[in-house]
Amino acid sequence: MGTKLVEVKGLKKHFEVENKQILKAVDGLSFDIYEGETLGLVGESGCGKSTTGRTLINLYHCTEGQVLFNGQDVHKMNSKQKKAFNRHVQMIFQDPYASLNPRMTVTDIIAEGMDIHGLFSKKKRLERVYELLETVGLNREHASRFPHEFSGGQRQRIGIARALAVDPSFIIADEPISALDVSVQAQVVNLMKKLQKEKQLTYLFIAHDLAMVKHISDRIGVMYLGQMMELTTSDQLYDHPLHPYTKSLLSAIPIPDPNIEEQRKRDILEGEVPSQINPPSGCVFRTRCPVATDVCASSKPDWTEVEPNHFVACHLYS
Numbered sequence: 001m002g003t004k005l006v007e008v009k010g011l012k013k014h015f016e017v018e019n020k021q022i023l024k025a026v027d028g029l030s031f032d033i034y035e036g037e038t039l040g041l042v043g044e045s046g047c048g049k050s051t052t053g054r055t056l057i058n059l060y061h062c063t064e065g066q067v068l069f070n071g072q073d074v075h076k077m078n079s080k081q082k083k084a085f086n087r088h089v090q091m092i093f094q095d096p097y098a099s100l101n102p103r104m105t106v107t108d109i110i111a112e113g114m115d116i117h118g119l120f121s122k123k124k125r126l127e128r129v130y131e132l133l134e135t136v137g138l139n140r141e142h143a144s145r146f147p148h149e150f151s152g153g154q155r156q157r158i159g160i161a162r163a164l165a166v167d168p169s170f171i172i173a174d175e176p177i178s179a180l181d182v183s184v185q186a187q188v189v190n191l192m193k194k195l196q197k198e199k200q201l202t203y204l205f206i207a208h209d210l211a212m213v214k215h216i217s218d219r220i221g222v223m224y225l226g227q228m229m230e231l232t233t234s235d236q237l238y239d240h241p242l243h244p245y246t247k248s249l250l251s252a253i254p255i256p257d258p259n260i261e262e263q264r265k266r267d268i269l270e271g272e273v274p275s276q277i278n279p280p281s282g283c284v285f286r287t288r289c290p291v292a293t294d295v296c297a298s299s300k301p302d303w304t305e306v307e308p309n310h311f312v313a314c315h316l317y318s
Contacts, residue, residue: 005170005202006033011065013055021277025051027226030303038203040217040234042210044273048226049206053172057089087117090163094175096155100147106158107143113166132161136191153184172204177212189216211253214238222246225284226276232310242312244289283315
């Protein structure tokens, strides 16, 4: 599998909400990310994917557990270590409209990280901005413009250029294509794949579009209600899913052939997603699971390696 770049061990992120209730956004995740790979993270809206990404990058401080980056605990760094870490790890945000400062020119947006880390002189700074704009498929003429003058796809490219500006090794892409048109989504994903190859980048790619995640990811983790349900290679997940939740997600992906689409059987989930303030006992998925038994209510399933590099949390396999 190569060298571990990120190790996540028993990660929890809980928020205090009204009446001192605790919302368990992320509740005990353990996984690794290897150098040069793309780990996809999927699940329904509100399952904790984005919170996981923000806790990994230390935008949120964890409630419990550890995040190790190159062996260093991300949540126990001093200010000098944190500054070095921030150069190595960058984020591409979900909303290309909200994530760019409307009062800053493209040059200042892209160069902000370079300025913070003191990477370039004034002349070199502008040359680097031009180079990054061309790298992401924009022109140097765009450098003096403001965000409102661009389309959504172009703004997301500016966001990618900003992330690349400090030469990171690890990029967390938090639903980077969900706000874009379908034709533009493919362009952005292909650009990210190309950049990964050229710059030996490692990605955590967060999304809810399973078809697009398969296109970019080496391995995929499936989340539900703050917990990991299944984790394996993207081919194995699509060809041989084990968890009932993964199976239902995959059955929702439309097939282009209308004849096959009409005849196929879908695993449609019944019921509402439970509250993360008061999750079900035992297995959090049991209230919507078509094969749940008594043991699912009484005990939480172990995170088990059922086959080589294929992990699942389900009593059917423990």
